[in-house]
Amino acid sequence: MTSPVSTQPMDPSGPTGRLCQWIDSMSLSDIPESIKTRAKYLILDGLTCALVGAHLPWSEKATNAILSIEAPGVSEVFGWERKISPMSAALLNSTFTQGFELDDWHSEAPLHSNSIILPALFAAASTRDSKTAGSSFLLAYLIGLEVGPRVGKALYGADILTQGWHSGAVFGPSASAAAVSKLFSLNAAQTEDALGIACTQACGLMSAQFESEVKRMQHGFAARNGLLAAILAKGGYLGIKKVYEREYGGFLEMFSKGNGRNPQFLIDEVTKGLGEKWQTENVKIKPYSAMAATHGAIDCVRKLQAERPEEMKRLGDVEKIVLEMGEVEFHHGGFEVQRPLTSTGAQMSAKYVAVTQIVDGKVLPPSFRFDMLERDEVWSLVERTTCVLTSGLAKWGQRVTIAFKDGTKLSAEVAAPRGVKPDLSNEEIVAKWKDLTKGVINDARRDRIEKLCFGLEDLEDVMELSAELAGITNNPIA
Incomplete structure (x- = not known):
């Protein structure tokens, strides 16, 4: 049986x-x-x-x-x-x-x-x-x-x-x-x-x-x-x-x-x-078309663009950009990138994504077309950008500092990116769907x-x- x-x-x-x-x-x-x-x-x-x-x-x-x-x-x-x-x-x-x-x-x-x-x-x-x-x-x-x-x-x-x-x-x-x-x-x-x-x-x-x-x-x-x-x-x-x-x-x-x-x-x-x-x-x-660990850097740049719009248009005067981040974000998105870059590599790179926000004012699909990945104005800034592993930041926190050739420094920090704190609302999800x-x-x-x-x-x-x-x-x- x-x-x-x-x-x-x-x-x-x-x-x-x-x-x-x-x-x-x-x-x-x-x-x-x-x-x-x-x-x-x-x-x-x-x-x-x-x-x-x-x-x-x-x-x-x-x-x-x-x-x-x-x-x-x-x-x-x-x-x-x-x-x-x-x-x-x-x-x-x-x-x-x-x-x-x-x-x-x-x-x-x-x-x-x-x-x-x-x-x-x-x-x-x-x-x-x-x-x-x-x-x-x-x-x-x-x-x-x-x-x-x-x-x-x-x-x-x-x-x-x-x-x-x-x-x-x-x-x-x-x-x-x-x-x-x-x-x-x-x-x-x-x-x-x-x-x-x-x-x-x-x-x-x-x-x-x-x-x-x-x-x-x-x-x-x-x-x-x-x-x-x-x-x-x-x-x-x-x-x-x-x-x-x-x-x-x-x-x-x-x-x-x-x-x-x-x-x-x-x-x-x-x-x-x-x-x-x-x-x-x-x-x-996600509100942005990039790996989640890069979103803090995007929001730091957005903050600077809102607070200091004229300085943030002086792309040719930028001497150095420093992105500070925690361990997970650094290991996941803080790697070095070289030209030419695939869209995958670009969307995973904190450097590339932050510069995309600086140049385009947004991080959405059109910025990662093959032709857009070859822009000199983007790569010129990427080459002046450094990612730094930093202790003492909040769990999702990141800090971006932009130094200009005339000695001006702009810095912004976020404790967590948009989409984490606060969450995207149901209404924002519908807006994303329609857009x-x-x-x-x-x-x-x-x-x-x-x-x-x-x-x-x-x-x-x-x-x-x-x-x-x-x-x-x-x-x-x-």
Whole structure:
């Protein structure tokens, strides 16, 4: 006689087991209305980024390469009017969402949740025989938002960036697998399998930030791998049990090796505050098209431009620019850059981004077109800019000092960038959506997507929203 299959995790009282039981037990009614409302605006921001990114040059390069080997499938490719396999659709749609450094990030455990969770969920929904209600989609999305950062906080959050790992690509498979497991209504044991399969695929090298295009795709690996993990678990395939707390070869044990911390990792963070403290509240929305750790420098320059507008126009008289920043910001964005520079390298560089704000008065997609990356007036200032690791600044604080040839010095400091303190409001997210999609999609389509997004809880089938995303979009920097 075959033994009955357990629906419980291997160790229900352990960190992995408790997390899986929480995922299994959660319903939409357990989540505060304010969190559900904010989540719909976060989703809209993710869709903004995906549509804007769908036909960027590097997105088209990746898409054409994958379409050349893909047979027709069931999953929409956003902005392309093509359906392919769920795995490849999740990979590409994530790559679009991460395509221009416009997407969300988590302030305590850096990952770009929308580029991980949304592509995986839309692909997962396309595989189902029955309709996927918008309410089920929203619940699964929120599960992903809660799980990914908790896994990251167990590894000291942004600390992993200083070790050279791409944090979101490491934390992300857990978020994707958890979200899709919930959408598939997997029980706690199956969810444990999904997380175990997802975690063994986690990886991402932060050296991708310099000249590569693959930095744009690394969250896509997380989206795809978490989706694969949940599909395998749904089919009965067994994953690593107790994956977070295992001493030999466990996820936290391996990704924390050599970090010099004591304790090496924070296992309690995996389940700390579940259902009480909402990590969704720490998802931040970017006002600028650049890596989040550069935003403090941008805001310092904006402050100087507002307070000393005439001096800030004297670009030819600038002798030296000094950007002071903390450890994470310095390691992530304080690197040296050389001409020629790719758009990825430019958007990750504190030097280049700060100078872009000085020259253009804004940091948005058009500044990173290939021709714009070759401007002499920008490079002349970049060459006079230095990044300095500075202690004593606030957690997100940065300071910019500009010295002129006549001895004048202008200095500005911010304790935290816009989008962190204060957060972008829901109204500002809508304004970002309308501004960035202008010319990318028509107004009627924009209004339909916005209506479906905000009415998600009453939507009968989320594939109606997916179909709107699938239509052809325009390249915003063509």
